[in-house]
Amino acid sequence: MAYFDAASSAPLHPVARQALLASLDDGWADPARLYREGRKARLLLDAAREAAAEAVGCRADEVVFTASGTQAVHTGVAGALAGRRRVGSHLIVSSVEHSSVLHSADLHASGGGTVTQVAVDRAGGVDPAAYAAALRRDTALAVLQSANHEVGTVQPVAEVAEVCRAAGVPLLVDAAQSLGWGPVGGGWSLLAASAHKWGGPPGVGLLVVRKGVRFAAQGPAGERESGRAPGFENIPAIVAAVASLRAVRAEAAQEAVRLRELTARIRTRVAATVPDAEVVGDPERRLPGIVTFSCLYVDGETLLHALDEAGFAVSSGSSCTSSTLTPSHVLKAMGVLSEGNVRVSLPPGAAEADVERFLEVLPGAVAGVREKLGAPAPAPAAAAGGAGELVVDSLGKRCPIPVIELARVFGDVPVGGTVRVLSDDEAARLDIPAWCEMRGQEYVGEEPAERGTAYVVRRVS
Template sequence: MWRAGSVGAGPAHPVPRYRRPVTQPAEPTAFTPAYFDAATAAPLHPVAAQALQAAYADGWCDPARLYTRARRAAQLLEGSRAAVAEVLAVRLDEVFFAPNGTVAADTAVAGLAAGRARTGAAVVHSAVEHSAVLHAAAAHGAPVPVPVDGYGRLDLGRWRAAVAAPGVALAALISASHEVGTLQPVAEAAAAARDAGVPLYVDAAASLGRVPVPGGWSVLTASARKWGGPPGVGLLVVRRGTRWQPPYPRDERERGTAPGALHLPGVVAAAAALRAAAAEAAAEDARLRALVDRVRAAVAATVPDTVVVGDPVDRLPHVVTFSCLYVDGEALLLALDRRGFAVSSGSACTASTLRPSHVLEAMGVLSHGNVRLSLHRETTEAEVDRFLAEVPGVVAALRAEAGAVGL
């Protein structure tokens, strides 16, 4: 940071107008930094990196134009669509790309709300949806939240009653909690929605490329950066026969489902990454599930007064969340960062709103001192072991600093 000098200014010691930034002496780095935030954005899959580079050379033209290079771009776009359609076992004309996961979620809700406006405005959703879906529900309809249990799993009885009520435009359910990892009963929720004649929108961002997503939905969205694709690519799938109205002008770009030109190299890389992730999913599931089991057991055993949250079994393979009593979440996140661990937190102090995670609140679990680890294909056993060796000391030091010892 450039700073104007002012302290100690005097004629004998003229102060320069600005000072060169002083580089901090490098801390001894006996460790390799470990990235544990794949549920926000996974590292780019190697095939995505290759595809991105190739597509920047070959696929930067507008696929809607008619000349040879544009037709080559269009081929890349349609090839990407076909790859996604195959992974999801849907038709080509049901797959659309979006500028990112948030726009895809908003488009999904807006399109269903518009298509079903004559039926009603209610948007039934679980209390643990991603904030993008909560915002979309409030913007395009009248939200009707359905509670979850202490593991963060949907209350199916309340869901059935909510979707069967009159005036429901759509129901929205996250496939699995991105914050605590608990899988949602998508198949049962879809059956209830179908019985009520209500279309179901599934936000599959946390699951796609990692675990199978049950069918029965009308609209599905996801985000490429969660499965190892590049940031800035969303996925929107609308099953045929769904009363869904595209919110954007119905021009040549994704038939009104996207607000303008797509980032085609990103789309190509996203599709390549999804295909690769799906092919590796079973092996990665077993490997990461074992690492998460180890984290769950070790944290519970070695960090006193800590709750490991979410379903221990029926969960995503790569996500683990825990809350440490008497610890400030932001301080914990930053202390771990100094030890080379990138994690996220649902604690209030880490959010711009200063509100705790609505997911942790809906579950009724401790929200301060919260840490989420989300692992990925590059995560090693050694990284996880180093985390487990260091986390008890980090937490103990923060508690000592806060005078919260022996409580």
């Protein structure tokens, strides 16, 4: 199995495994205790904190170990908002943050706070000027990821941090996807990360709160981790997490070059060999290991299963692969195609041969799914005379069927004519405009229909 889903979770680094085993023997006792075993555990914890601080570029007493990256984000956002309650309750996030950030924002809003979601461009990047424009006198906190987890786009953290600093607003950086590659530059105030993304064990997150940042830990009080992360410290996992961070960092510069070349190869070859595929995310400002593309007329879940059969583990932001049956909020915010979506995220050490084999298998896998779904031929049929307006009833049908049915009839309307697609599938709202963009046709807009929504497309060529 070629595992290409490192952005979900990286396999345990061999160094982490060794460190975990060693510290299971030396670090299981309560570090708050006075006896030898407790002191040994305390020493391991202190050393891990020092090493984590060095890797982040902060002071050891600014580092809090949490039970997960999600907990680090939840704790960081809640504590920073509460710490600046007197200033106001306005929170700024980007529209492509991790769900842990967006769920924190939802909770804040449901408690009476206000939230501004900063939009992204079609490549998934934010504009520092948009953060500047969102800042208000009552802004308590701004949040921005260092890089996007679904499309790999690197965000202008240093610039946004500068904009926030100038306004006296702390910036929390979600560095989950990038910390293994290097420290986050710029004048941020808080940082969150997750060890299992860089080859550490699950069960360890990192929250950094810079000295001088107002912070009021929420939830019940606790004696552990400066009162910021209650519960018995998971020292063996913490030691393993930090050992792994140092190990991946030691190879990061070299490995980044190699993976960047491999993902560039995927970008080029997918565009060249898979008809009607859209490669998404910033082609330049991106993480080394992530590349994402969507395939018109393809069911994401079926494609994932076909790739799994062929020995490739990848993930998808298509609605059919989500428990809520909605497309990824990241693809939605970018306004790109979500059907037949595939995210390839290469772990450090991913073999070139596996990537080559993936590129050989992919076009056939996509074609297979399209054939099964009765998708139209890649190029639309030549213009022909016919009805000025056609209605396609795709009610009750799931992604990618509404887009396939649109494409099937599109050759039957004359230039200037329109097709109304009736659909109650959430993905259609994203994918029909994306189809128009890809086909150079005009997306007129959506209208409420008796059932579902009517998406109107005008033929312009």
